[in-house]
Amino acid sequence: MKLDELTKGVFKYNPIFYLMLGLCPLLAVSTRVDNALGMSLGVLFVLVGSNVIISLFRQWIPPEVRIPCFIVVIASFVTIVDLFMHGYVPELHERLGIYIPLIVVNCIILGRVEAFASKKPVSHSLLDGIGMSIGFMLGIVAIASVREVLSTGAMTIFGYAIIPIFTETPATVMLLPPGAFLTIAIIMALINYKNIRKERK
Amino acid sequence: MESVKRIVRISIPLILICIVSGATLTVSNDMTKGRIEEVEERKINGSLSIVFPGASFNKMDDYYSAMINGEEMGYAFVAEGSGYSGTIKTMVGMYQNGTISRIHVISQLETPGLGTQIAEPDFTNQFSGKRIEDIRLRRDGGLIDSITGATISSRAITEIVRTRAEEVMNETR
Known part of the structure; x- marks a missing residue:
């Protein structure tokens, strides 16, 4: 079933909570929801782009040099995202x-290209890329x-106050790395x- | 002979991929180059008019001379250096007598919520009206109060501003 390729990345094999990539x-x-959304869009573009290109050329890429080939393709997409974001x-x-430049070494992308797109047809790889990106977005937005x-006592997304005030005395530690670890651990x-x-039942 | 064939078989696809991505990047660089320059220029121009409101600027070697009503008021220049994490880039306005008019942080990558406070008016307003030699943290014998929990960032920006201001002072003397 094709649609599985899309939904598996969102829930069952969520890149963050299941694959830990x-x-x-x-x-x-x-640290902020808008940053998380921006990052997810970058990842979406790079992952879908790389998945499709690698899957298209998968028969021509010699297995001995597949990793360099993947990295060149991924790095090109990342640079394109970087340039256009800078300008627009x-x-x-x-x-x-x-x-943004570090999306190159985001293991979700190399991981999906290596484990999935280099072996599966284009349509499956496209859906896989979209699903994994949505899964990544869900994870990062939840944590953000x-x-x-x-940490700020409020939530503003692109200038709109979603939660105008939550607490008067925010906890700075949540902004710092420990806050990220704590949040991930609890989720x-x-x-x-x-x-x-569920298993016990 | 076999091994040469093998090398060719392996390397040709990789070379082709590199050529194609090189070409794609050249095209996207050309497409965005103008806009990126515009964005960077707008950032500089915006910060110039913050440090010397209402002035017009003439670009000199590596600083701007700020003119108000045809008279030179002082200098504006970009000071850049390492902070706690990443580069801090800030615009500085200085009167001819070596007093700072205003500073405005253009870009920084300090710790969100702590180090980033160096870009906020509460901190940057302290520089206005101070003489170069007083641009040091209080604990280093100057007149700038550091941000609690972000001493390294506070010291970094203070040193960056003072060092560059001294350089410009020497150049213009």
Whole structure:
């Protein structure tokens, strides 16, 4: 069933909570929801683009040099994203800073290209790319929402106050790396708790 | 002979991929080059008019001379250096007598919520009206209060501004 390729990335094999890939940008960029959304769009473009191109040429890529080939394709897509973001959404580009170039080494992308797109037809790879990106977005936005609300006491997405005021005394620690680890740990614990209970039944 | 064939079989696809991506990148670079320059220029121009409101600027070697009503008021220049993480880039306005008019942080990558406070008016307003030699943290014998929890970032920007201001002072003397 083809649609499975799309939904598996969102829930069953969620890149963050199941595959545990791409944690580095996840920790760094999940301080604010708008940054998280911007990062997810970057990942979506790069992952779908690389998946489709690699899948198209999968028969011509010699297995001995497949990793260099993948990296060249991925790095090209990332550079394109970087250039266009710099020119057209400079504010977002400035806030995401070094993490755009670092999409190159985001293991979700190399991981999906190597494990999936280099073996499967184009249509499956396209759906896989979209699904994994949505899964990544769900994960990073969930973590960013918790961190933004707790660390700034409010939540503003692209200038709209979603939660005008949550607390007067926000916790700065949630902005810092420990806040990211704590949030991921708690969400993972909840997911595992649910899965274990389901298994027992 | 066999091994040469093998090398060719492996390398040709990789070379082709490199050529195609090189070409794609050249095209996208050309497409965005103009816009990126515009964006960067707008950033510089915006910060120039913040440090010397209402002035017009003449570009000199590596600073701008700020004119108000045809008279030279002072200099505006970009000061750049390493912060706690990444580069801090800031626009500085300085009167001819070596007093800072205003500073405006153009870009920085400090710790969100702590180090990023160096870009906020509460911190940057401290520089206005200070003489070059007082641009040091209080604990280093100057007149700038550091941000609690972000001493390294505070010291970095203070040093960056002072070093560059001294350079410009020497150049214009």
